[in-house]
Amino acid sequence: MSARPTAAPAAPPRVLTVAGSDSGGGAGIQADLKTMLALGTHGMSVVTAVTAQNSLGVQGFWELPAEAVRAQYRSVVDDIGVGAVKTGMLASAELVETVAELLAGTDAPAVVDPVGVSKHGDPLLAASALDSVRTKLLPAATVATPNLDEVAQLTGVEVTSEDGLRRAAAAVLAYGPTWVLIKGGHLKGEAVDLLTDGFDEHVLRAPRHDNRHTHGTGCTLASAIAARLALGDDVPAAVAAAKEYVTGAIAAGFALGGGIGPVDHGWRFREA
Template sequence: MSAPPRVLTIAGSDSGGGAGIQADLKTTLALGAHGMSVVTAVTAQNSRGVQGAWEVPVEAVRAQYRSVVDDIGVQAVKTGMLASPSLVTAVAELLADGAAPVVVDPVSVSKHGDRLLADDALDAVRTRLLPLATVATPNLDEVAELTGVTVTDEPGLRRAAARLLSYGPRWVLVKGGHLPGEAVDLLTDGREEHWLRAPRHDNRHTHGTGCTLASAVAVGLARGLAVPEAVRGAKEYVTAAIAAGFALGSGIGPVDHGWRLRTGV
């Protein structure tokens, strides 16, 4: 039997299982791909927040990457939590030698407001990582940190996208989930614009949304889809996962990565 599409996630571990490496691997499995991982950090994390975070040494990150890529190979890569300038730089150096499409989720703050990216790492993300991105998928908080653009309405999504594209990614998906009204995102490469709209679900259990969306995009790219088709499919998947999000612990629960298993869709 032939192997399914191979997707590599380079991100931090979420001990609560809702975001990070755990969300990435659940998403790739749910969408029929084979997920592999390079762990960049270990967090003590639950439904209430992040109680602690520890970086993995750069040499261990490099070794994990080479171990997977040199033997198994990858058809798409997704990056998530890269806490420090040294980690961002090391990952960028590794990706620069690869040919697989790269989805960059520039994680800086957790769902609970906990800091996951050092302030001095922002410049490395702008200058080293974003130029390698096939698609960058920032939310509005991450947009503000990377560009200084504060988005309060849909025209602001376009201004933010233009600033992000100046850093070199091929496409940017500016996620407008924090805006009022329906959940609207803008995907653009500076020439084409795709406005992706979905109903906003009345469900507070949305932990892992960003990781899940970026991983779903990576699966689409690993299947050979064009960026707009990969993003559109990912948006549909994560919208349903948000609708099915469930309570876990005493805080914010996760989206349901396995919603298709329970609905039969």
């Protein structure tokens, strides 16, 4: 008598990243997918741009046509479905507007990392796209996760101490995201972030690790938030869990190449 076929295991929660490819593997699509796997979700991707990138910087990038980005997105969402979406490098105004339109038509939380420059200071977003980020992309965000350089780029607000985080959050919220996480990692002292929707406020603190190998931190944090949202967390719980994960990844960051190495997305596996 033949054995009965066993039912396939249920699929884990599905998370989609819409971002650029980092050929060095430390940030972008590659970091996003590693993070999603580490947090127990199924990662899927829409590639918006291809970068030539290593530990020393970005040597070049080539954006994909808007029709290719739209086709990738529809292919995944219409068949597989999605529990959360994360956006990263979008490069141009046309891609920003295309992705914002897709997010607005998707019934899933969206984590928007408004990537403007790389860890090395290389521009990853055309200056002409800033207004589209403000007026199209940020209003579609469940959570926006700008760092202090991106806050200044988008709003003109310069933050030099923890006291300025609330002012920065108000300036970003004025563009329409439901929540904003202002990342204070560029400040001295503790790594302090502020999460708020304009009413509910959460200050998240973590020790600052003496490790220069932090490539991919922003991508990793945003992807971790999206993964936790797909797993069923509310926004404050998702951000707190993501902060804990990325803090461990920063502590375990390793040297790679001749410049700044990546955070370690698999740090929890190595601790087991």
